[in-house]
Amino acid sequence: MTxxxxxxxxxxxxxxxxxxxxxxxxRVRVNVRGALRRVRIVPVxxxxxxxxxxxxxxxxxxxxxxxxxxxxxxxxxAAVAAASDGTVALLSxxxxxxxxxxxxxxxxxxxxxxxxxxxxxxxTVGPAAKQKSxxxxxxxVRAAVSDLRPNSAVVLVFVDQTTTTKDSxxxxxxxSSVLVRMADINGKWLITKFDPV
Amino acid sequence: MAEDNxxxxxxxxxAMSMLEEVEAEVAEAEALAAAARARKRAARLRRETVRxxxxxxxxxxxxxxAAADSDETxxxxxxxxxxDTDDAHDAAAEPEPKPVAAPGRRRLAALPLLAKLAAVVxxxxxxxxxxxxxxxxxEAKQRQQRTAAFVxxxxxxxxxxxxxxxNKAKEDVQxxxxxxxxxxxxxxxxxxxxFTKVVQQSKVVTEGTVNAAALESMDEHSALVLVSxxxxxxxxxxxxxxxxxxxxxVTVTEDGGQYxxxxxxxxx
Numbered sequence: 001m002t003x004x005x006x007x008x009x010x011x012x013x014x015x016x017x018x019x020x021x022x023x024x025x026x027r028v029r030v031n032v033r034g035a036l037r038r039v040r041i042v043p044v045x046x047x048x049x050x051x052x053x054x055x056x057x058x059x060x061x062x063x064x065x066x067x068x069x070x071x072x073x074x075x076x077x078a079a080v081a082a083a084s085d086g087t088v089a090l091l092s093x094x095x096x097x098x099x100x101x102x103x104x105x106x107x108x109x110x111x112x113x114x115x116x117x118x119x120x121x122x123x124t125v126g127p128a129a130k131q132k133s134x135x136x137x138x139x140x141v142r143a144a145v146s147d148l149r150p151n152s153a154v155v156l157v158f159v160d161q162t163t164t165t166k167d168s169x170x171x172x173x174x175x176s177s178v179l180v181r182m183a184d185i186n187g188k189w190l191i192t193k194f195d196p197v
Numbered sequence: 198m199a200e201d202n203x204x205x206x207x208x209x210x211x212a213m214s215m216l217e218e219v220e221a222e223v224a225e226a227e228a229l230a231a232a233a234r235a236r237k238r239a240a241r242l243r244r245e246t247v248r249x250x251x252x253x254x255x256x257x258x259x260x261x262x263a264a265a266d267s268d269e270t271x272x273x274x275x276x277x278x279x280x281d282t283d284d285a286h287d288a289a290a291e292p293e294p295k296p297v298a299a300p301g302r303r304r305l306a307a308l309p310l311l312a313k314l315a316a317v318v319x320x321x322x323x324x325x326x327x328x329x330x331x332x333x334x335x336e337a338k339q340r341q342q343r344t345a346a347f348v349x350x351x352x353x354x355x356x357x358x359x360x361x362x363x364n365k366a367k368e369d370v371q372x373x374x375x376x377x378x379x380x381x382x383x384x385x386x387x388x389x390x391x392f393t394k395v396v397q398q399s400k401v402v403t404e405g406t407v408n409a410a411a412l413e414s415m416d417e418h419s420a421l422v423l424v425s426x427x428x429x430x431x432x433x434x435x436x437x438x439x440x441x442x443x444x445x446x447v448t449v450t451e452d453g454g455q456y457x458x459x460x461x462x463x464x465x
Contacts, residue, residue, distance in 0.1 A: 046316040053323035060330040068337040141464055142446060144411035144423045156411035156423050158444050158464050175465065177425035177444055179409050197408040197425050197442075 070150035070184075079148065082108070082189030083155035083180040084140040090117075090194065091138030091161055095130050102126070110183060110190035133166035141175075151184040152192075344412050344420075350376075350456025351422035351447040352407045358461070359405025359428040359443070366396040378452040379459035400433040408442075419450040419459065 069075075086108035093101035102121045109117055128134060139160045147154040161174045181193035354376045361369045370393050374386055385392075395401075405428045413421040424445040429438045448460035 043313065046313055046320070049320045050316045050323070053320050053327065057323040057326050057330075060327050060334075064334040065330040068334055071341075072337065142413065142423055142444075144413035144421075146409055146411035154411075156409045156425060158423065158425075175444065177409065177442065 067150045071148045076145045076148055076153070079153040079182050079184075079189050080143050080145055080155055083153075083157055083182055083191070084143045086182075086191045087140055087143075087157050087159055087178060087180060087194075088138045090191070091159065092136060093125070093129060094135040095133050098126050098129060108191050110185055111192050113192050113194065134163065135165075136161055136163040138162075146179065153182045153184075153189070155180045155182060340415075344415065346451075346456045347415060347420035347449045348410050348412055348422055350449040351420075351424055351458065352410050354449070354458030354461075355407055355410075355424050355426050355443075355445060355447060356405050358458075359403055359426055361396050361401060361403050363397045363400045363402060366393045370396075376457055377459065378450055378457040381448075381458050381460050398433075402431045403428045413446070419448055422447045422449055423464075 086105075089101075089105045089108050093105075105117065105121070106114065139162070141158040141160055143155055143157040145153055146156045157178045157180050159176050159178055161176065162171045163174065164171050177197045179193075179195045179197055180191055181195070182189045183192045184190075354373075357369070357373045357376045370385075370389050374382060374389065377385060405426055408425040408427055409423075410425075411423045413423050415421075424443075424447055426443045426445060428441050428443065430441060431437050444464040446462040446464050447458055448462075449456050450459040
Protein backbone atom coordinates (compact mmCIF):
# COMPACT_ATOMS: atom_id res chain seq x y z
CA MET A 1 0.00 0.00 0.00
CA THR A 2 2.86 2.30 0.79
CA UNK A 3 4.15 1.54 -2.63
CA UNK A 4 0.74 2.24 -4.04
CA UNK A 5 0.56 5.62 -2.44
CA UNK A 6 4.05 6.36 -3.52
CA UNK A 7 3.13 5.36 -7.03
CA UNK A 8 0.05 7.55 -7.05
CA UNK A 9 2.15 10.44 -5.91
CA UNK A 10 4.56 9.69 -8.71
CA UNK A 11 1.72 9.55 -11.21
CA UNK A 12 0.45 12.84 -9.93
CA UNK A 13 3.83 14.38 -10.43
CA UNK A 14 3.99 12.97 -13.94
CA UNK A 15 0.60 14.36 -14.79
CA UNK A 16 1.58 17.65 -13.28
CA UNK A 17 4.71 17.68 -15.33
CA UNK A 18 2.78 16.90 -18.44
CA UNK A 19 0.52 19.78 -17.52
CA UNK A 20 3.49 21.99 -17.03
CA UNK A 21 4.93 21.11 -20.40
CA UNK A 22 1.54 21.70 -21.92
CA UNK A 23 1.17 25.16 -20.49
CA UNK A 24 4.16 26.78 -22.22
CA UNK A 25 3.11 25.14 -25.46
CA UNK A 26 -0.25 26.75 -25.15
CA ARG A 27 1.40 30.06 -24.47
CA VAL A 28 3.46 29.61 -27.58
CA ARG A 29 0.33 28.98 -29.56
CA VAL A 30 -1.30 32.13 -28.21
CA ASN A 31 1.81 34.08 -29.06
CA VAL A 32 1.79 32.69 -32.55
CA ARG A 33 -1.82 33.74 -32.96
CA GLY A 34 -1.00 37.16 -31.53
CA ALA A 35 1.77 37.48 -34.03
CA LEU A 36 -0.65 36.55 -36.79
CA ARG A 37 -3.00 39.21 -35.58
CA ARG A 38 -0.17 41.70 -35.53
CA VAL A 39 0.67 40.84 -39.09
CA ARG A 40 -2.94 41.35 -40.16
CA ILE A 41 -3.49 44.47 -38.12
CA VAL A 42 -1.48 46.55 -40.59
CA PRO A 43 -3.67 45.97 -43.67
CA VAL A 44 -6.82 46.07 -41.58
CA UNK A 45 -5.70 49.33 -40.00
CA UNK A 46 -4.74 50.78 -43.37
CA UNK A 47 -8.08 49.93 -44.92
CA UNK A 48 -10.00 51.20 -41.89
CA UNK A 49 -8.01 54.45 -41.76
CA UNK A 50 -8.44 55.01 -45.49
CA UNK A 51 -12.19 54.49 -45.18
CA UNK A 52 -12.50 56.70 -42.09
CA UNK A 53 -10.33 59.54 -43.39
CA UNK A 54 -12.09 59.36 -46.77
CA UNK A 55 -15.49 59.45 -45.10
CA UNK A 56 -14.55 62.39 -42.91
CA UNK A 57 -13.16 64.26 -45.91
CA UNK A 58 -16.31 63.72 -47.96
CA UNK A 59 -18.50 64.71 -45.02
CA UNK A 60 -16.47 67.86 -44.36
CA UNK A 61 -16.56 68.76 -48.03
CA UNK A 62 -20.32 68.57 -48.38
CA UNK A 63 -21.32 69.74 -44.90
CA UNK A 64 -18.82 72.52 -44.36
CA UNK A 65 -16.47 73.32 -47.21
CA UNK A 66 -19.04 73.62 -50.00
CA UNK A 67 -21.46 75.79 -47.96
CA UNK A 68 -18.50 77.94 -46.90
CA UNK A 69 -17.46 78.31 -50.52
CA UNK A 70 -21.01 79.26 -51.46
CA UNK A 71 -21.15 82.03 -48.86
CA UNK A 72 -17.70 83.55 -49.06
CA UNK A 73 -16.78 87.14 -49.84
CA UNK A 74 -16.48 86.66 -53.61
CA UNK A 75 -19.95 85.13 -53.74
CA UNK A 76 -21.27 88.07 -51.70
CA UNK A 77 -19.71 90.47 -54.19
CA ALA A 78 -21.23 88.58 -57.11
CA ALA A 79 -24.67 88.67 -55.46
CA VAL A 80 -24.36 92.41 -54.76
CA ALA A 81 -23.29 93.12 -58.35
CA ALA A 82 -26.16 91.03 -59.75
CA ALA A 83 -28.68 92.68 -57.40
CA SER A 84 -27.45 96.16 -58.39
CA ASP A 85 -27.61 95.39 -62.11
CA GLY A 86 -31.02 93.79 -61.71
CA THR A 87 -32.37 96.73 -59.73
CA VAL A 88 -31.16 99.22 -62.33
CA ALA A 89 -32.64 97.13 -65.15
CA LEU A 90 -35.93 96.74 -63.32
CA LEU A 91 -36.34 100.44 -62.53
CA SER A 92 -35.05 101.99 -65.74
CA UNK A 93 -37.29 102.35 -68.74
CA UNK A 94 -38.53 104.88 -71.24
CA UNK A 95 -41.58 105.03 -73.52
CA UNK A 96 -39.52 104.58 -76.67
CA UNK A 97 -37.51 101.61 -75.46
CA UNK A 98 -40.12 99.69 -73.48
CA UNK A 99 -39.71 96.30 -75.16
CA UNK A 100 -35.93 96.42 -74.94
CA UNK A 101 -36.07 97.65 -71.31
CA UNK A 102 -38.55 94.97 -70.25
CA UNK A 103 -36.51 92.28 -71.98
CA UNK A 104 -33.39 93.49 -70.17
CA UNK A 105 -35.23 93.44 -66.85
CA UNK A 106 -36.67 89.97 -67.50
CA UNK A 107 -33.18 88.52 -67.89
CA UNK A 108 -32.50 89.36 -64.23
CA UNK A 109 -35.61 87.75 -62.83
CA UNK A 110 -36.81 84.26 -62.09
CA UNK A 111 -39.69 82.22 -60.73
CA UNK A 112 -42.91 83.77 -59.50
CA UNK A 113 -41.43 87.22 -59.57
CA UNK A 114 -40.79 86.89 -63.31
CA UNK A 115 -44.45 86.00 -63.93
CA UNK A 116 -45.53 88.90 -61.72
CA UNK A 117 -43.24 91.28 -63.58
CA UNK A 118 -44.51 90.16 -66.98
CA UNK A 119 -48.05 90.86 -65.89
CA UNK A 120 -47.19 94.19 -64.28
CA UNK A 121 -45.05 95.46 -67.17
CA UNK A 122 -47.57 94.57 -69.86
CA UNK A 123 -50.73 95.66 -68.05
CA THR A 124 -49.66 98.62 -65.91
CA VAL A 125 -46.14 99.95 -66.34
CA GLY A 126 -46.00 99.79 -70.13
CA PRO A 127 -49.29 101.59 -70.83
CA ALA A 128 -48.60 104.18 -68.09
CA ALA A 129 -45.11 104.90 -69.41
CA LYS A 130 -46.44 105.39 -72.93
CA GLN A 131 -49.37 107.49 -71.81
CA LYS A 132 -47.33 109.87 -69.62
CA SER A 133 -44.12 109.64 -71.60
CA UNK A 134 -42.62 108.50 -68.35
CA UNK A 135 -38.91 108.00 -68.40
CA UNK A 136 -37.15 106.81 -65.32
CA UNK A 137 -33.55 105.98 -64.62
CA UNK A 138 -32.34 104.17 -61.52
CA UNK A 139 -28.93 104.43 -59.95
CA UNK A 140 -27.62 102.26 -57.13
CA VAL A 141 -25.95 104.42 -54.50
CA ARG A 142 -24.92 101.66 -52.11
CA ALA A 143 -25.58 97.95 -51.87
CA ALA A 144 -24.53 95.26 -49.45
CA VAL A 145 -25.42 91.71 -48.50
CA SER A 146 -27.90 91.46 -45.65
CA ASP A 147 -28.09 87.68 -45.61
CA LEU A 148 -26.17 85.07 -47.54
CA ARG A 149 -26.83 81.35 -47.69
CA PRO A 150 -25.76 78.72 -50.14
CA ASN A 151 -27.67 79.54 -53.34
CA SER A 152 -29.68 82.41 -51.89
CA ALA A 153 -29.05 85.96 -50.76
CA VAL A 154 -30.76 89.10 -49.55
CA VAL A 155 -29.18 92.35 -50.69
CA LEU A 156 -29.96 95.77 -49.30
CA VAL A 157 -29.86 98.30 -52.11
CA PHE A 158 -30.03 102.08 -51.76
CA VAL A 159 -31.53 103.34 -55.02
CA ASP A 160 -31.91 106.84 -56.42
CA GLN A 161 -34.50 107.09 -59.15
CA THR A 162 -34.74 110.05 -61.51
CA THR A 163 -38.05 110.41 -63.29
CA THR A 164 -39.35 112.75 -65.99
CA THR A 165 -42.83 112.81 -67.48
CA LYS A 166 -44.62 114.77 -70.15
CA ASP A 167 -46.32 116.79 -67.41
CA SER A 168 -43.22 117.43 -65.34
CA UNK A 169 -40.18 117.53 -67.57
CA UNK A 170 -38.00 118.63 -64.65
CA UNK A 171 -36.43 115.44 -63.29
CA UNK A 172 -37.72 114.40 -59.88
CA UNK A 173 -35.48 112.41 -57.61
CA UNK A 174 -36.66 109.67 -55.31
CA UNK A 175 -34.46 107.90 -52.80
CA SER A 176 -35.46 104.47 -51.63
CA SER A 177 -34.14 101.32 -50.01
CA VAL A 178 -34.93 97.94 -51.45
CA LEU A 179 -34.39 94.45 -50.10
CA VAL A 180 -33.63 92.34 -53.14
CA ARG A 181 -33.92 88.60 -52.68
CA MET A 182 -31.74 86.59 -54.99
CA ALA A 183 -31.34 82.96 -55.97
CA ASP A 184 -28.36 81.33 -57.58
CA ILE A 185 -29.84 79.55 -60.59
CA ASN A 186 -27.25 77.53 -62.50
CA GLY A 187 -24.45 79.84 -61.46
CA LYS A 188 -26.38 83.04 -62.19
CA TRP A 189 -27.82 85.27 -59.47
CA LEU A 190 -31.42 86.16 -60.32
CA ILE A 191 -34.01 88.26 -58.48
CA THR A 192 -36.81 86.30 -56.81
CA LYS A 193 -38.33 89.14 -54.81
CA PHE A 194 -38.09 92.91 -54.77
CA ASP A 195 -39.31 94.60 -51.58
CA PRO A 196 -38.98 98.36 -51.08
CA VAL A 197 -38.60 99.11 -47.35
CA MET B 198 -11.60 -2.26 -15.92
CA ALA B 199 -12.70 -5.65 -14.57
CA GLU B 200 -9.70 -7.38 -16.06
CA ASP B 201 -7.43 -5.10 -14.06
CA ASN B 202 -8.17 -7.12 -10.98
CA UNK B 203 -7.58 -10.45 -12.74
CA UNK B 204 -4.05 -11.61 -12.20
CA UNK B 205 -3.04 -13.57 -15.29
CA UNK B 206 -0.10 -14.00 -17.63
CA UNK B 207 -2.12 -12.54 -20.45
CA UNK B 208 -2.83 -9.42 -18.49
CA UNK B 209 0.79 -9.14 -17.58
CA UNK B 210 1.74 -9.47 -21.21
CA UNK B 211 -0.79 -6.82 -22.07
CA ALA B 212 0.67 -4.58 -19.46
CA MET B 213 4.13 -5.12 -20.85
CA SER B 214 3.05 -4.34 -24.37
CA MET B 215 1.25 -1.29 -23.16
CA LEU B 216 4.34 -0.13 -21.37
CA GLU B 217 6.24 -0.49 -24.56
CA GLU B 218 3.63 1.46 -26.34
CA VAL B 219 3.86 4.17 -23.76
CA GLU B 220 7.59 4.21 -24.15
CA ALA B 221 7.32 4.42 -27.89
CA GLU B 222 4.75 7.15 -27.80
CA VAL B 223 6.62 9.15 -25.27
CA ALA B 224 9.80 8.84 -27.27
CA GLU B 225 8.09 9.77 -30.48
CA ALA B 226 6.36 12.74 -29.00
CA GLU B 227 9.69 14.00 -27.71
CA ALA B 228 8.07 16.08 -25.07
CA LEU B 229 11.50 16.55 -23.64
CA ALA B 230 11.04 16.74 -19.90
CA ALA B 231 7.93 14.66 -19.84
CA ALA B 232 9.47 12.03 -22.03
CA ALA B 233 12.51 11.68 -19.83
CA ARG B 234 10.39 11.41 -16.74
CA ALA B 235 8.01 8.97 -18.37
CA ARG B 236 10.89 6.80 -19.49
CA LYS B 237 12.27 6.73 -15.97
CA ARG B 238 8.84 5.85 -14.74
CA ALA B 239 8.45 3.12 -17.34
CA ALA B 240 11.71 1.55 -16.29
CA ARG B 241 10.63 1.52 -12.71
CA LEU B 242 7.25 0.13 -13.57
CA ARG B 243 8.84 -2.65 -15.57
CA ARG B 244 10.91 -3.62 -12.59
CA GLU B 245 7.85 -3.61 -10.41
CA THR B 246 5.78 -5.60 -12.88
CA VAL B 247 8.30 -8.41 -12.57
CA ARG B 248 8.27 -8.23 -8.82
CA UNK B 249 4.58 -7.56 -8.20
CA UNK B 250 2.39 -8.31 -11.20
CA UNK B 251 -1.02 -7.50 -9.74
CA UNK B 252 -0.70 -3.97 -8.57
CA UNK B 253 1.94 -3.15 -11.14
CA UNK B 254 -0.40 -4.10 -13.91
CA UNK B 255 -3.14 -1.84 -12.66
CA UNK B 256 -0.77 1.02 -11.97
CA UNK B 257 1.12 0.67 -15.16
CA UNK B 258 -2.11 0.73 -17.02
CA UNK B 259 -3.06 3.90 -15.25
CA UNK B 260 0.28 5.45 -15.99
CA UNK B 261 0.11 4.36 -19.58
CA UNK B 262 -3.39 5.69 -19.85
CA ALA B 263 -2.40 8.92 -18.20
CA ALA B 264 0.66 9.32 -20.36
CA ALA B 265 -1.22 8.44 -23.50
CA ASP B 266 -4.11 10.65 -22.58
CA SER B 267 -1.94 13.59 -21.80
CA ASP B 268 0.06 13.04 -24.95
CA GLU B 269 -3.05 12.89 -27.03
CA THR B 270 -4.68 15.93 -25.54
CA UNK B 271 -1.49 17.83 -25.92
CA UNK B 272 -1.24 17.07 -29.58
CA UNK B 273 -4.87 17.79 -30.28
CA UNK B 274 -4.96 20.99 -28.30
CA UNK B 275 -1.80 22.31 -29.78
CA UNK B 276 -2.62 21.64 -33.36
CA UNK B 277 -6.40 21.93 -33.60
CA UNK B 278 -6.47 19.31 -36.32
CA UNK B 279 -5.58 15.64 -36.58
CA UNK B 280 -1.97 14.96 -37.39
CA ASP B 281 0.44 12.04 -37.13
CA THR B 282 2.39 11.94 -33.91
CA ASP B 283 5.55 11.94 -35.99
CA ASP B 284 4.69 15.34 -37.35
CA ALA B 285 3.56 16.63 -33.99
CA HIS B 286 6.57 18.82 -33.42
CA ASP B 287 6.91 20.05 -36.92
CA ALA B 288 3.24 20.88 -37.07
CA ALA B 289 3.31 22.60 -33.70
CA ALA B 290 6.22 24.71 -34.81
CA GLU B 291 4.38 25.76 -37.95
CA PRO B 292 3.12 29.30 -37.34
CA GLU B 293 -0.21 29.12 -39.10
CA PRO B 294 -2.72 26.33 -38.57
CA LYS B 295 -4.09 26.08 -42.09
CA PRO B 296 -7.73 25.16 -41.48
CA VAL B 297 -8.08 28.09 -39.06
CA ALA B 298 -6.90 30.70 -41.53
CA ALA B 299 -9.79 32.17 -43.51
CA PRO B 300 -9.04 32.88 -47.17
CA GLY B 301 -10.00 36.56 -46.82
CA ARG B 302 -7.65 37.04 -43.95
CA ARG B 303 -4.87 35.47 -45.91
CA ARG B 304 -5.50 37.88 -48.74
CA LEU B 305 -5.43 40.80 -46.30
CA ALA B 306 -2.13 39.62 -44.94
CA ALA B 307 -0.91 39.42 -48.49
CA LEU B 308 -1.91 43.03 -49.30
CA PRO B 309 0.87 44.06 -51.64
CA LEU B 310 3.35 46.70 -50.62
CA LEU B 311 2.14 49.00 -53.41
CA ALA B 312 -1.41 48.88 -52.08
CA LYS B 313 -0.15 49.64 -48.59
CA LEU B 314 1.80 52.61 -49.89
CA ALA B 315 -1.21 53.84 -51.83
CA ALA B 316 -3.33 53.54 -48.68
CA VAL B 317 -0.82 55.55 -46.67
CA VAL B 318 -0.72 58.24 -49.36
CA UNK B 319 -4.53 58.34 -49.46
CA UNK B 320 -4.80 58.56 -45.67
CA UNK B 321 -2.29 61.42 -45.59
CA UNK B 322 -4.08 63.22 -48.43
CA UNK B 323 -7.49 62.83 -46.80
CA UNK B 324 -6.14 63.97 -43.46
CA UNK B 325 -4.48 66.99 -45.05
CA UNK B 326 -7.66 67.93 -46.89
CA UNK B 327 -9.73 67.50 -43.74
CA UNK B 328 -7.40 69.72 -41.72
CA UNK B 329 -7.51 72.34 -44.46
CA UNK B 330 -11.31 72.25 -44.60
CA UNK B 331 -11.66 72.43 -40.82
CA UNK B 332 -9.35 75.45 -40.69
CA UNK B 333 -11.22 77.02 -43.61
CA UNK B 334 -14.53 76.40 -41.85
CA UNK B 335 -13.30 77.92 -38.60
CA GLU B 336 -12.21 81.00 -40.52
CA ALA B 337 -15.60 81.22 -42.24
CA LYS B 338 -17.42 80.77 -38.94
CA GLN B 339 -15.32 83.46 -37.34
CA ARG B 340 -16.06 85.81 -40.23
CA GLN B 341 -19.79 85.14 -39.89
CA GLN B 342 -19.69 85.77 -36.15
CA ARG B 343 -17.79 89.02 -36.64
CA THR B 344 -20.23 90.07 -39.37
CA ALA B 345 -23.18 89.38 -37.07
CA ALA B 346 -21.51 91.29 -34.22
CA PHE B 347 -20.77 94.36 -36.38
CA VAL B 348 -24.30 94.38 -37.82
CA UNK B 349 -25.80 93.98 -34.34
CA UNK B 350 -23.65 96.88 -33.11
CA UNK B 351 -24.92 99.07 -35.96
CA UNK B 352 -28.55 98.12 -35.29
CA UNK B 353 -28.28 98.89 -31.58
CA UNK B 354 -26.53 102.19 -32.21
CA UNK B 355 -29.08 103.30 -34.80
CA UNK B 356 -32.05 102.30 -32.64
CA UNK B 357 -30.62 104.18 -29.67
CA UNK B 358 -29.95 107.21 -31.85
CA UNK B 359 -33.46 107.26 -33.31
CA UNK B 360 -35.35 106.44 -30.12
CA UNK B 361 -35.55 109.49 -27.90
CA UNK B 362 -38.12 110.47 -25.35
CA UNK B 363 -38.13 114.00 -23.90
CA ASN B 364 -39.37 112.56 -20.58
CA LYS B 365 -36.11 110.70 -20.14
CA ALA B 366 -33.89 112.66 -22.50
CA LYS B 367 -30.79 112.45 -20.33
CA GLU B 368 -30.87 108.66 -20.10
CA ASP B 369 -31.57 108.29 -23.81
CA VAL B 370 -28.71 110.59 -24.73
CA GLN B 371 -26.41 108.73 -22.35
CA UNK B 372 -27.45 105.47 -24.00
CA UNK B 373 -26.42 106.84 -27.39
CA UNK B 374 -23.06 107.82 -25.92
CA UNK B 375 -22.66 104.39 -24.36
CA UNK B 376 -23.35 102.58 -27.61
CA UNK B 377 -20.89 104.66 -29.59
CA UNK B 378 -17.17 105.24 -29.70
CA UNK B 379 -14.50 107.26 -31.43
CA UNK B 380 -15.37 110.22 -33.61
CA UNK B 381 -19.14 109.90 -33.28
CA UNK B 382 -19.02 109.55 -29.51
CA UNK B 383 -16.76 112.60 -29.15
CA UNK B 384 -19.01 114.74 -31.35
CA UNK B 385 -22.18 113.59 -29.67
CA UNK B 386 -20.80 114.02 -26.17
CA UNK B 387 -19.77 117.58 -26.98
CA UNK B 388 -23.31 118.45 -28.05
CA UNK B 389 -25.06 116.22 -25.55
CA UNK B 390 -26.18 119.00 -23.20
CA UNK B 391 -27.59 121.15 -26.01
CA PHE B 392 -29.15 118.17 -27.67
CA THR B 393 -30.86 117.07 -24.46
CA LYS B 394 -32.28 120.58 -24.04
CA VAL B 395 -33.63 120.61 -27.62
CA VAL B 396 -35.31 117.25 -27.11
CA GLN B 397 -36.86 118.38 -23.83
CA GLN B 398 -38.04 121.72 -25.19
CA SER B 399 -39.55 120.36 -28.41
CA LYS B 400 -41.21 117.54 -26.46
CA VAL B 401 -40.00 115.07 -29.03
CA VAL B 402 -40.74 111.39 -28.81
CA THR B 403 -39.20 109.31 -31.54
CA GLU B 404 -39.37 105.60 -31.95
CA GLY B 405 -36.82 104.06 -34.23
CA THR B 406 -36.85 100.74 -36.00
CA VAL B 407 -34.29 99.16 -38.25
CA ASN B 408 -35.81 97.84 -41.47
CA ALA B 409 -32.68 96.24 -42.81
CA ALA B 410 -28.98 96.14 -42.20
CA ALA B 411 -26.23 94.81 -44.40
CA LEU B 412 -22.49 94.55 -44.07
CA GLU B 413 -20.79 96.51 -46.81
CA SER B 414 -17.19 95.86 -45.83
CA MET B 415 -15.15 94.73 -42.88
CA ASP B 416 -11.56 94.89 -41.75
CA GLU B 417 -9.75 93.80 -38.62
CA HIS B 418 -11.30 96.26 -36.18
CA SER B 419 -14.11 98.02 -37.99
CA ALA B 420 -16.86 97.54 -40.52
CA LEU B 421 -19.16 99.58 -42.72
CA VAL B 422 -22.81 98.68 -42.29
CA LEU B 423 -25.70 99.94 -44.40
CA VAL B 424 -28.81 100.51 -42.34
CA SER B 425 -32.30 101.36 -43.45
CA UNK B 426 -34.13 102.78 -40.45
CA UNK B 427 -37.54 104.29 -39.85
CA UNK B 428 -38.30 106.75 -37.08
CA UNK B 429 -41.80 107.74 -36.08
CA UNK B 430 -41.82 111.18 -34.54
CA UNK B 431 -44.19 113.01 -32.28
CA UNK B 432 -43.25 116.57 -31.30
CA UNK B 433 -44.64 119.83 -29.95
CA UNK B 434 -45.45 121.16 -33.42
CA UNK B 435 -48.08 118.45 -33.74
CA UNK B 436 -46.42 115.99 -36.07
CA UNK B 437 -47.67 112.61 -35.04
CA UNK B 438 -46.39 109.21 -36.00
CA UNK B 439 -44.85 110.63 -39.11
CA UNK B 440 -42.48 108.01 -40.40
CA UNK B 441 -39.12 109.14 -41.62
CA UNK B 442 -36.98 106.71 -43.47
CA UNK B 443 -33.25 107.01 -43.12
CA UNK B 444 -30.55 105.53 -45.24
CA UNK B 445 -27.47 105.28 -43.12
CA UNK B 446 -23.94 104.12 -43.56
CA VAL B 447 -22.64 103.31 -40.12
CA THR B 448 -19.04 102.66 -39.21
CA VAL B 449 -18.83 100.16 -36.36
CA THR B 450 -15.62 99.77 -34.42
CA GLU B 451 -14.66 96.99 -32.06
CA ASP B 452 -13.91 98.55 -28.72
CA GLY B 453 -12.69 96.10 -26.07
CA GLY B 454 -14.89 93.25 -27.29
CA GLN B 455 -17.86 95.57 -27.80
CA TYR B 456 -19.10 96.70 -31.18
CA UNK B 457 -19.98 100.38 -31.17
CA UNK B 458 -20.89 103.03 -33.72
CA UNK B 459 -17.97 105.30 -34.48
CA UNK B 460 -19.39 107.20 -37.44
CA UNK B 461 -22.82 107.74 -38.93
CA UNK B 462 -23.24 108.94 -42.49
CA UNK B 463 -26.58 109.85 -43.98
CA UNK B 464 -26.93 108.57 -47.51
CA UNK B 465 -29.10 111.25 -49.11
